Amino acid sequence: MTDAPTPSSPTSPSAKAPDASRRSERSRRAILDAALELVGETGFAKLTIEAIAARAGVGKQTIYRWWPSKAAVLFEACVPEGIDPAAIELPDTGDIAADLKTVLRATVDDLNDARLDAPTRALTAETANDPELGRALTEKVLEPQLQAYVRRLRAAQEAGQVDPDTDLRIALELLVGPLFHRWQTRTLPLTHAYADTVVDLALRGLVPRP
């Protein structure tokens, strides 16, 4: 925690400092691919660092050197690094209800996709034990998407389709919260019809009062 490996950087909080410029991209990709394969085959609970290393044809140390946990590996495998948070944009046809239905239907499709569902559930669950992962997931994935909702809702607000006094952050949660709740609890199926109804109900609460 307190020692600096290279004398040039005494402020480094972490113990060692591997040289990223010498890192093997080939090994990195093999590790991420192996992790994705294995999590699909055996699930996250049975996923082990040793199995990832074996499948990737890689020494265990190479994994431990660059990632703090198997969750971090899977996170990087699922979330491409080079996404620009500001580039995420919701459609804007001028009809807020139609646009929200389009987006929430797409979200429903994603959550029903087995390939995305398993890793997403695993990572979401792991945030309960791994606050650092939770922060990364929120910052890199969740918040950029939520901010896109806020921007779209603000446009609707300026167009007079949403009550000007409404807190858009809460408005957004009124839309995605129910979807998220059903997905997490598996109480009832996630369908396009459900997404549409949520939008209709939420919007009736968001439109300006006469």
Add this chain to the structure above:
Amino acid sequence: MTDAPTPSSPTSPSAKAPDASRRSERSRRAILDAALELVGETGFAKLTIEAIAARAGVGKQTIYRWWPSKAAVLFEACVPEGIDPAAIELPDTGDIAADLKTVLRATVDDLNDARLDAPTRALTAETANDPELGRALTEKVLEPQLQAYVRRLRAAQEAGQVDPDTDLRIALELLVGPLFHRWQTRTLPLTHAYADTVVDLALRGLVPRP
């Protein structure tokens, strides 16, 4: 649920059938108490069967004999068996908005209570890897509460405070979904003010149209 301990049932799918009538209630309580203590001290991830057994002064086999997983132990420790699902009732003062705010504020307080927060998060997370636990949690804890919401909303519907065409199951999710979303993602704090705003926004979408 379906097995008979006496050898008269050869169709029992499981291997053995321990005799529940000879079970030691003393050991059972010691195990549940130890599990609760340890999960508070070290968290669910570091909770082990061996540690529970040691703390409880119990042989490991006694745990393996009666519970399938550490999650099942914690579940039983958190959820008293003798609760009547139908006995859960939301307040009904005739004012649906006030009643919902009362209940959601109480839920906020529960979720902010560290003693309840840790085990609840652990169990919720574990459902991603343990479908059986998820089913038990839904059936014994979640659904009884959600049904209480539905009953209260139906009363409001019959009193003309909620649109008669509204699907009450989705209405309920519009209320609890946002709370649940904030709790899970830890994006923003859960406050009474937030609960109130959610109720106001949701209800404006649920009131009958003029």
Add this chain to the structure above:
DNA sequence: ATCCAACGAGACGTATCGTCTTGTCAAGAC
């Protein structure tokens, strides 16, 4: 061309798993 840290491989000690064995004990059977 040289250097050196990352690399693949895997040995190592530790921790926990879930099963199995042993002797003790209390409740029901006789």
Add this chain to the structure above:
DNA sequence: GTCTTGACAAGACGATACGTCTCGTTGGAT
């Protein structure tokens, strides 16, 4: 009152995965 039975506490056991640590080897930086 004695006998039988099965849960119990304790812990040995082999298996598995952890995270650290050598080993040579190798490929990118200079």
